[in-house]
Amino acid sequence: MVFVIVLAGLLVPNEVTIIPLYRMFDSLGLVNTHWPLILIPMLGAPSVLATFIMRQFFITLPKELEEAGRVDGLGRLGLFWQVSLPLARPAIGAVSIFTFLHSWNLYLEPIVFLSSKDKFTIPQALTQYVDAYGGAMWNVQLAAATLSALPVLIIFVLAQRQFVEGLAQTGLKG
Template sequence: MALSQPQLATVKRTCWMLSLVVVAIPFLFPFLWMISSGFKGPTEIFGEPTLIPRTWRWQNFVEVFDYQPFARQYFNSIYIACAVTVLTLLLSSLAGYALARMRFAGAALLMVFLMSALMVPEEVTIVPNFFLMKWLGVMDTHVPLILLPVFGPHGVMATFLMRQYFVALPKELEDAGKMDGLSRVGIWWKIALPMSRPALAAVAIITFLFSWNLFLEPLVFLSSLENFTLPLALSNFTDPYGAPLWHLQLAATSLAVVPILIVYLIAQRQIIESFAMSGVKG
């Protein structure tokens, strides 16, 4: 029996959706598994895998805080990411504004100079930065974790993103500001910034996540547990022989990931657009 045109379309669409669902499994599955395993006991976790734990072991989420100063580490990550974000917003918008709008000698050269940073991986400069931080006496503090993202390639990327946005703003508004008697700083603060909320939001989102997920720098610069940031802390749930304590590690990972995921789900459109903005520019 031949299918009618609309029936055929329905079949096609169903197949289509089904294949998308299949492709989505390896993207979604790890999150589900992470959360469910975070509730399992140390023995069940090695048993036959089930998505729903047979016994819910809430205790994991208490033990996580006993095993390491996890609350402290959580707080470290939050405040470092906030500091990096605020500093990056401030400095990248200042420099980006100058590069977009001010006609000053050397500006073009400076652009090329800064741009060269975009292609140098952090791994290249981490060794000298290690000695620099040692010399400054800030090893095992959060200073390097704040300074390096702000002034490294990520900061340069943010500067360019801001610059691209400022370039496209109507210039006459700033001229009006000048005629009204605003200083350069006044124009930047009272006119350019209020009109650049989308770009500022994009830089803020990307920068926060960049700092939040940073791993190499904490690994190199931090040594005491109470100074750890989340990614470093997560990798540290091991028994004395270095084997992972899965139930704790996955519970802790869930605690670290789920809040970000919730924010992501609420603001997914804005967050995805922010990444698109930064990517298109590169």
């Protein structure tokens, strides 16, 4: 029942929670800092999606692995650290990709929480390239958007390699 309630969090769009989040961070004195942008991914959809992905991974682990660990004298924490967590590298890689992409693509939250230009995030800063009449400087914006996609591409390639290695190292079939 608790899992269904957590999973229902995927149905709530981020825009619905922006006003309560703003009031909470304003009461803590964190508006116009990067702290809301750091903490929001832990509170929103990526954490619900991460919970779902990790749960689905851990329920697919065979019971024989747990039994073998118990025979070897491992406790619950030992089973997690020495058996389950090393096998969870593919799921951790997928969660890392989703969380990074969600954090990188935040647009509404920086507009709401940041007001000084020196603290703007890359998507927010891309809109600041305008000419003297307020029109968009498309050539500069597109060049900057291309450069801003490079870190995402690098993270994806690194995490994808980790994901494939983790699948190959599990040694479990079907």
